[in-house]
């Protein structure tokens with residue numbers, strides 16, 4: 272669905288279920304979409320925690336059959352997708368429910384695209400490459416988060432080249448996105464912190480994106496306010512249902528923002544760290560975000576000043592630049608408070624790899640909407656700043 276540059280399309284699931292206990296509606300929603308036999312795409316962790324069995328029972332309570340596929344690995348691969356496609360076909364499934372975080376949802380998107388269109392998942396790398404719809408697709412989310420349960424983005428690793436393929440396709444947007452805070456209380460503090468900082472990065476990058484609109488701005492600022500207020504208590508006490516609920520809204524709002532305004536250099540660079548070192552996405556974003564903000568500041572200081580206010584800073588009486596700098600300080604403080612590693616060196620990143628990663632980051636589609644153009648040396652400079660911050 273190509274759009275002229277001056278037009279704006281807003282992509283989002285048809286239905287979003289939010290709030291305590293909403294996952295119990297999964298079976299009824301699937302049934303309403305015509306499902307009889309659900310392919311439940313999840314990961315081994317969800318099975319181990321007993322969450323997969325719980326959600327399977329919820330779906331079966333609506334009179335549907337369920338086949339469980341727990342083969343979605345962290346950073347899911349094309350092999351994970353095709354193993355899933357084989358099971359889907361041999362079991363006679365007719366709808367998909369994904370359960371977990373970004374890996375389960377992305378793997379399910381891949382399965383759905385191949386089931387609906389045939390061929391190999393590698394055929395659909397790029398923008399809007401599928402031509403036929405996926406089966407009915409519901410995404411039950413357990414992190415807050417990547418927002419993959421509600422976006423049109425699907426990241427699958429090519430096992431031959433070890434490159435992460437980006438499949439951006441409006442047809443892989445879930446029909447129903449389900450965010451039940453009761454399914455998020457098991458997230459350990461470090462994962463809560465990393466996924467929460469990922470959501471903050473989505474909101475900040477979307478807010479300063481070159482294709483931001485009044486709609487994405489509203490979503491991004493609301494997300495930033497919620498994260499500033501609720502991420503710390505969610506990390507401090509995983510059983511705090513109010514904090515989990517508010518973080519679920521925050522990550523969904525941030526998803527609405529970046530699904531339509533795209534991202535920037537934080538994600539372009541974090542993708543390289545993920546590919547090179549297999550580091551967690553949220554942690555990479557959290558460490559890179561302040562350094563990319565510092566670089567971007569002169570492009571749109573008024574936007575960063577507004578982010579500072581959304582983060583709860585008092586900017587009264589300050590110049591725009593001084594207020595903008597408070598946003599960076601507030602992000603650093605939040606990352607430190609929730610226990611994010613201080614710099615890339617602590618994550619084992621080597622200075623000798625920065626030049627190659629910078630070259631690849633400049634080719635990443637996410638940097639196309641960054642508010643400031645960056646030379647190769649400037650991207651290396653941002654990596655270096657994050658290396659020893």
Ligand SMILES: [Fe+2]
Nearest residue numbers: 417469473552
């Ligand atoms: Fe992200």
